[in-house]
Amino acid sequence: MGAAFRLDVGESGLATLAFDLPSRRVNVFTRPALEEFRDLLKDLEHRQDIGCLIFLSSKPASFCHGVDVDLIAGLEEAEAATAGAVAGQRLLDSWSRLPFPTVAAIQATCMGGGTELALASTYRLVSDRSDLRIGLPEVRLGIVPAWGGCVRLPRLIGIEEALGIILPGRSVSPPKALEVGLVDQVLPDATFLHHVRDFGLERLREPRLAPSDHDLREVFLEKNPLGRRLLFDQARRRTLKRSQGRYPAPPRAIEVIRLGIEKGPSAGYAAEARALGELATHPVTKNLIHMFRLGQAAKKDPPRPEPGVIGKIAVVGAGLMGGAIAHLISAKAKIPVRLLDHDPEALARSLRDSATLNQNRIKRRRLSPPQARHLLARIQPTFSVRDLGRPDFIIEAISENLEAKREVLRDIAQELPEDSVIASNTSSLSITRLSEGIPQPQRMVGLHFFNPVPQVPLVEVVATPETSPQTLATAVALLRRLGKVPLEVKDRPGFLVNRLLGHMLTESLWLLAEDLSPEHIDSALTTWGWPIGPFTMLDRIGIDIALQVSAMLERAFGDRLVVPAWNWGEAFLQRQRLGTKSGGGFFRYENGKPRGLDSEALRRLEIPDVGRGPGEGTGILDRTLLPMVNEAARCLDEGLVRGPQQIDLALVAGAGFPAFRGGLCRWADHQGIASVVATLDRLAGTVSERMAPSRALRDLAERGGFYAASPARAE
Secondary structure (H helix, E strand, C coil), X not given: CCCXXXXXXXXCCEEEEEECCCCCCCCCECHHHHHHHHHHHHHXXXXXXXXXXXXXXXXXXXXXXCECHHHHHCCXXXXXXXXXXXXXXXXXXXXXXXXXXEEEEECCCEECHHHHHHHCXXXXXXXXXXXXXXXXXXXXXXXXXXXXXXXXXHXXXXXXXXXXXXXXXXXXXXXXXXXXXXXXXXXXXXXXXXXXXXXXXXXXXXXXXXXXXXXCCHHHHHCCHHHHHHHHHXXXXXXXXXXXXXXXXXXXXXHHHHHHHHCCHHHHHHHHHHHHHHHCCCHHHHHHHHHHHHHHHHCCCCCCCCCXXXXXXXXXXXXXXXXXXXXXXXXXXXXXXXXXXXXXXXXXXXXXXXXXXXXXXXXXXXXXXXXXXXXXXXXXXXXXXXXXXXXXXXXXXXXXXXXXXXXXXXXXXXXXXXXXXXXXXXXXXXXXXXXXXXXXXXXXXXXXXXXXXCCCCEEEEEECCCCCHHHHHHHHHHHHHCCCEXXXXXXXXXXXXXXXXXXXXXXXXXXXXXXXXXXXXHHHHHHHCCCCCHHHHHHHHCHHHHHHHHHHHHHHHHHHHCCCCCCHHHHHHCXXXXXXXXXXXXXXXXXXXXXXXXXXHHHHCCXXXXXXXXXXXXXXXXXXXXXXXXXXXXXXXXXXCCCHHHHHHHHHHHHCCCHHHCCHHHHHHHHCHHHHHHHHHHXXXXXXXXHCCCHHHHHHXXXXXXXXXXXXXXX
16 A cells, blocks of 8 residues: 655745545545654654645545544454554644644545544634535544544633534534634635645744643633533533433543543543543444444445436425425435426425525525525426426325326326436335336336435335346435435335334334333333334324335235234324324324323224333333344345345434444344344244244344344444
């Protein structure tokens, strides 16, 4: 491997140090890169020909993304992690003490150790690129910034702003970074390097300030112990409420920051190193790193044909999903989109919703009012297929009805160019059947967006036997432009996520039939880590939609996914009690917020509204989670996805499975698949034969578990 750093020194004394890690799309500090940087620093400490040094990146997408995550994943002992933190702190301390001013010239994304290097620089200049972000995301991996980030950032921008970046692992835009004082100037991207050079020339031979000389906020902080205590107490309460105590890194970061402020930088650095030592080997950290690596692997495509060029897009159906997809295309991909619906009110509502989302971004200073108006103008409503123009990509997003969708798709296909890609947004319908009768069926693909569209990263991508490789490549490329995680699945009933979730939701209904209350069932699952429980989930999905999907899954999988034979029509459908969208389902809602159990609906189902609860937690978890594990084994056996990695990523990114548990398959492996099989055998005898472990799961138990049996292991 070649050199990662290139030092150029001009006759004027202005020098540049360019970071360009070989064979990587982004810059990260690998072990060889760290050793090279350390040797460079030893040389720089004695250079007499440098008056100002500019640190920049030669990669268009990355200033520096910090430490190579493989180094963190490989840590098995606390002592090694602590030593690594101390070594990193010493490197950046040496950088901060060079005998000439240093400038971090940030023209691309800057994260983790890259941000800590910038903090150790004399000056920080940043491009005005709209996609550029600066942040310290370490807590998302279960650790804390440990190369001085917890010490330097609060001294630079204040305790409150620093907590707001470090605790959620947040990244900020260039305007926000300038506002809080994280950077010194925001410069036009087109002439960025020209301005950086001028900035550096102005500072040639400028005496390098000692770190303590420009800690302007430190004195103020030291004189306000009561204010500091209030800030830290509030941060602890918010963190506990948000994390429910399941993530150890945020509270530890609060303590490290407090020590660095109250006891001084040396104590802060020592606390950082200790915290990294203890957190790097924590099971939650290992699980979060596992999920991070799965997400990174999902960005690497197998060899594909060149995707088609997409200049115009059309969305058919201005309902909840179609309107949200159109907004996403406008806001993220920045592509003009025609939105078709025969209902004027549906179109008006979609435009209002898009305007509201843009307004929220304005409030968060992510968007200016002129930019928001421009985004909204990209969405062009229409009532007629003939007015769609000649889109390169069209997404059908009407309601889940096979015949209605087929009719719409056939009508659309007649008006489109032969090379336009046609996608159907469906949560459960067969893409193969939807493509029947469409000219050039090789251009048809399924896209399953999840609700809410702007928030859920996952999109299931479903190819038929006739879908062409280029159609698939074009669909995946579009999803990446939308910031989504595309997951390719086979065209099977329920695809992957709904098929697995169907088992948790169905079994929750059977628990309800046994007189366990929805509150207790939801509480057991949320206490375990799910963001919402199964009955809240059913209300959010919509009980009408859930019943449609349930009927399809029951036809496909028979007794193992049959729901109780209640009078659903009388209890919910005929009374328009469809969940959050109608103000009531299993729970009552006011302005979208739950207001307790809908006892009247349960009485119509002939279920008592007083159920057993707190003592049933373990049984609830076994009954709802283990059938999902059983079905995951079947999915792999059928080749629905490539491996357990895709299942774990899909459930975390698409369904809210708790990331700190590492995904369904990894969690099941930690429980022991043999133990899971034994529990399911017991439940098959005491509850129902539908709980019986599958042949596929028994086979996995013999082979050591999901990941032991997988040919492509994540770790």
